[in-house]
Every structure is written in structure tokens, then in C-alpha cells.
Amino acid sequence: MMRSLRAQLSLSILLVLLFTVLLSSIFAYWFINREFEKYVARQEIARSESIADDVASQYNVLTRTWNEDSLHTIGMYSLYDGYILKMYDADGAVLWDAENHDVSLCGQIMGEISARMERAKRAGSFVTHTFDIDHGGRNVGSVSIMYYGPYFFSDNEFRFIRALSVALLLTGILAALFSVIAGSLLARRISRPVTVTADIAAQIARGNYDIRFESGTKTRELNELVTAVNCLAGALGDQENLRKRLTTDVAHELRTPLSAVGSHLEAMIDGLWQITPERLKSCHEEIVRLGKLVSDLENLAKIEGGDLKLNKSPVDLSEIARTAGENLKAEAAKKSLSLSIGGGPSVVDADRDRMLQVVTNLLSNAIKYSPEGGHISIEVTDTAADGIIRVIDGGTGIPENELPFIFERFYRADKSRSRKTGGSGIGLTIARSIATAHGGTITADSEQDRGSRFTVTIPKKMRTGDIPGG
Numbered sequence: 358m359m360r361s362l363r364a365q366l367s368l369s370i371l372l373v374l375l376f377t378v379l380l381s382s383i384f385a386y387w388f389i390n391r392e393f394e395k396y397v398a399r400q401e402i403a404r405s406e407s408i409a410d411d412v413a414s415q416y417n418v419l420t421r422t423w424n425e426d427s428l429h430t431i432g433m434y435s436l437y438d439g440y441i442l443k444m445y446d447a448d449g450a451v452l453w454d455a456e457n458h459d460v461s462l463c464g465q466i467m468g469e470i471s472a473r474m475e476r477a478k479r480a481g482s483f484v485t486h487t488f489d490i491d492h493g494g495r496n497v498g499s500v501s502i503m504y505y506g507p508y509f510f511s512d513n514e515f516r517f518i519r520a521l522s523v524a525l526l527l528t529g530i531l532a533a534l535f536s537v538i539a540g541s542l543l544a545r546r547i548s549r550p551v552t553v554t555a556d557i558a559a560q561i562a563r564g565n566y567d568i569r570f571e572s573g574t575k576t577r578e579l580n581e582l583v584t585a586v587n588c589l590a591g592a593l594g595d596q597e598n599l600r601k602r603l604t605t606d607v608a609h610e611l612r613t614p615l616s617a618v619g620s621h622l623e624a625m626i627d628g629l630w631q632i633t634p635e636r637l638k639s640c641h642e643e644i645v646r647l648g649k650l651v652s653d654l655e656n657l658a659k660i661e662g663g664d665l666k667l668n669k670s671p672v673d674l675s676e677i678a679r680t681a682g683e684n685l686k687a688e689a690a691k692k693s694l695s696l697s698i699g700g701g702p703s704v705v706d707a708d709r710d711r712m713l714q715v716v717t718n719l720l721s722n723a724i725k726y727s728p729e730g731g732h733i734s735i736e737v738t739d740t741a742a743d744g745i746i747r748v749i750d751g752g753t754g755i756p757e758n759e760l761p762f763i764f765e766r767f768y769r770a771d772k773s774r775s776r777k778t779g780g781s782g783i784g785l786t787i788a789r790s791i792a793t794a795h796g797g798t799i800t801a802d803s804e805q806d807r808g809s810r811f812t813v814t815i816p817k818k819m820r821t822g823d824i825p826g827g
């Protein structure tokens with residue numbers, strides 16, 4: 358059976374606290390009792406000895422007689438305290454005997470003590486100690502003292518030990534109550550953020566990506582959990598938006614050329630339009646555009662799906678730059694753009710065709726987004742670890758808020774402008790996937806209306822942990 362985190366935490370905290378309280382109460386009770394019993398037992402021995410001393414001091418050495426009045430007083434005082442005395446002279450004749458004196462009082466006192474000790478669950482029995490009394494090296498008598506042994510509680514002592522038990526019991530009960538309250542409060546504090554996070558995760562699963570939640574906890578791990586879930590919601594929301602836009606964009610990309618071709622062909626079939634080579638050519642161009650879009654998509658799916666097989670060999674990035682420049686010379690010339698390629702050779706281990714595709718995509722973007730008569734430069738830099746290739750233009754630039762998204766599929770910074778330029782928003786996505794597959798990176802810096810700079814960094818040796826196609 359599944360139990361809630363809160364219930365489990367409450368139970369654990371409760372058990373730990375209860376166990377601690379119980380153990381310390383029992384130990385305290387046992388220890389105090391034991392020490393008290395020892396103390397009382399010592400007191401009784403001391404008291405017996407002091408009674409014997411008192412009795413001894415009633416012997417008059419000069420007259421060699423006992424002061425019987427005093428013996429009687431000592432005997433009676435002792436009796437009331439629970440000590441039953443029998444005093445003898447040197448010949449063994451009884452001087453004073455509590456039981457002879459008042460047998461019923463003795464019985465009553467002994468009965469009370471026995472009953473009290475039985476109530477205190479410390480049953481013992483009456484013991485007798487006999488003390489010989491000597492004077493000047495001569496025996497002058499003896500006293501035998503009978504009391505409840507090994508110790509007994511006086512009325513006050515009995516009340517004290519009872520009060521102590523009650524106090525410890527009450528402390529135990531209070532501490533147990535406190536454990537229940539503290540346990541459930543503590544468990545609530547710990548489990549609340551987890552419960553709320555689980556709720557939030559469930560809501561995210563249902564598609565509510567806008568939900569965010571304040572953790573309100575000072576526990577680091579819980580705070581991290583809440584932050585992670587919030588980030589997850591954000592990332593999923595972004596993905597969801599991207600997916601929605603992707604579907605709309607694909608539909609849009611396909612519809613425009615399809616409807617153009619469709620209406621042209623229809624007009625020609627209906628005889629409204631004459632079939633001329635120009636009209637057929639225009640239809641053909643649209644179909645070629647569609648074909649390119651589909652192959653771009655296929656290409657991307659292949660790269661992103663991890664199916665990309667890199668055909669690696671030592672490749673000089675400046676040779677790649679020159680080839681790309683050569684391939685796009687005509688395009689650049691159409692806009693009277695000047696192109697410069699600088700920097701020394703830099704050889705990396707890479708798939709030449711794929712790297713050419715990256716640079717071609719970047720250069721073709723630079724051409725597309727540059728004004729007539731502008732300048733584009735490609736720079737190759739060689740470092741110990743990497744080969745770096747930069748494509749720099751002085752074109753339209755990319756708005757700062759769009760910059761983080763330009764590598765996403767179908768993302769176009771300025772939709773109307775980009776469509777006019779014929780872009781589909783896949784070129785950079787492909788470029789990034791290829792760079793990543795080589796264990797490298799691609800970044801963009803841009804300033805609106807000032808131009809853009811794209812930097813591709815390819816490591817000379819694949820670093821461990823780089824996953825091709827990732």
C-alpha cells in the first residue's frame with residue numbers, strides 16, 4: 358500500500374521522538390529511584406548508629422546505672438520513626454522494650470510501614486541490628502534495633518517518590534504530545550513543497566505550461582526541486598510553442614507554392630491561360646522550392662535523429678571558406694556584394710561536405726540579409742584546440758530578443774522580410790546540428806541594422822563526452 362510522504366515522515370519523526378522521550382524518562386526514573394533508595398538505606402544505618410550512641414550516653418559511669426526515663430524517651434521517639442528498640446543491661450536483663458511497653462502501637466507502626474512499602478512495590482522484611490554498649494572497655498549493656506530493611510520510606514519520603522513518578526509520567530505524556538504535534542508540523546513543512554511540486558508536475562503533464570510556483574521553503578534541495586520543475590514547465594512551454602509554430606509554418610510553407618502551382622495549372626487546363634514556357638517554368642520553380650524544403654526537412658530529420666554518418670578526414674577550414682565563397686559568388690554578385698576571405702589554414706578532423714554545408718548556409722544568409730553593395734568577410738582562426746570560422750556581414754542584423762531563437766527550426770526573425778528573401782528557417786538549425794555532431798559549437802552575435810557575426814568552433818580532436826549527432 359502506498360503511504361503519503363507526510364504520513365511516513367510524521368510517523369518516523371514521532372517514533373524517534375517517542376523512543377527518545379521514553380528512554381530518557383525510564384532512565385531518569387530508574388536512576389533517581391536507585392540513588393534515592395541507596396540514600397535512604399544509608400540514612401537508616403546512620404540513624405541506627407545514632408540511636409545506639411544516644412542510648413549509650415544514658416549510662417551513668419559513676420553510679421553504674423541507666424537513666425531509665427531517658428531510655429524511655431529515646432525508645433518512644435525511635436518507635437514513632439519506625440525503629441523498635443530493646444535495651445538490655447550488662448546482665449542481659451531488659452531495661453526497656455518497645456513491644457512490652459506498647460505492643461499495639463508497635464504492631465500499628467510496623468503494619469503501616471509494611472503496607473506503605475508494599476504500596477511502593479518495595480517489599481522487604483523487618484531486620485534487627487544489635488549494638489553492644491561498652492564503657493571503659495567494659496560491656497555495660499546492649500540495644501537491639503529492629504526496622505524494615507534493607508530500607509523503608511517515611512511518610513514524607515514515600516510522598517516524594519510518588520510525586521517524582523507522577524512528574525516523570527506527566528513529562529513523558531507532555532513530550533509524547535509534543536512529539537505528535539512537532540512530528541506532524543515538521544512533516545508538513547517538508548512534504549508540502551513536494552506535494553505542491555507533484556501537483557504542478559501533474560498540471561504540466563496536462564499541458565498547463567504557464568504554471569509557476571513559489572517554493573516558500575528554506576530547504577536547499579526542495580528549493581532546487583521547485584526551481585527545476587519551474588524550469589521544466591518553461592522549457593516544455595517553449596517546446597510546445599515551437600511545435601505549434603512548426604506545424605503552422607510547415608503548413609504555410611507548403612500551401613503558398615502549392616496554391617500558386619495549383620491555380621496556374623488550373624488556369625491553363627481551363628484554357629484561361631495559354632501554356633507558355635515561362636508559365637511552366639514558374640510552376641517548375643515553385644516545385645523545385647518545395648522539393649528543396651522537403652529535402653531540407655529530411656536532412657534535418659536525419660541529422661537530429663542521430664543518423665548522420667560523419668565521413669571524417671583532415672579538412673582545412675580556409676579551403677572550405679574559399680569553396681563556399683566560390684559557389685555563392687554569383688549570388689553575391691547579384692547584390693554587388695564584396696567578399697573577403699582571411700586567416701590562415703586550420704585543419705580539423707571533419708566531414709568536408711557537411712562543413713561546406715555549414716559555411717554555405719551561413720554565407721548564403723549573410724548574402725540574403727545584406728543590403729546592395731555591402732561587404733561580407735569570412736575569417737579562419739587556428740588555435741591549439743580548435744579551428745574557428747567566422748562569417749561576418751554588415752546587414753540587417755538580428756533583434757536582441759530574437760537572437761536566442763534563430764537556431765530553432767523554422768524560426769525567422771522577421772517573418773515578412775525572411776519570406777521575401779526566400780528563407781525557410783531551417784538553414785541555421787542544420788548548421789548547428791552539424792557543428793554539434795562534430796563536438797563543436799555555433800554562436801551568433803548581432804546588432805540590429807549593424808550586422809551579424811556567426812562563429813563556428815570545431816575541435817581538432819573530439820572531446821570525450823561529445824556525442825555525434827547530439
Ligand code: ADP
Pocket residue numbers: 718722723726750752753754755763764768769770771775779780781782783784785786808809
Ligand atoms: P532562413 O532560411 O530563413 O534564412 P535560417 O535558419 O538560416 O533560415 O535563419 C533563421 C533566421 O535567422 C532568419 O530568418 C533570419 O531572420 C535570421 N538570420 C540568419 N542569418 C542572418 C544574418 N546573417 N543576418 C540577419 N539575420 C539573419
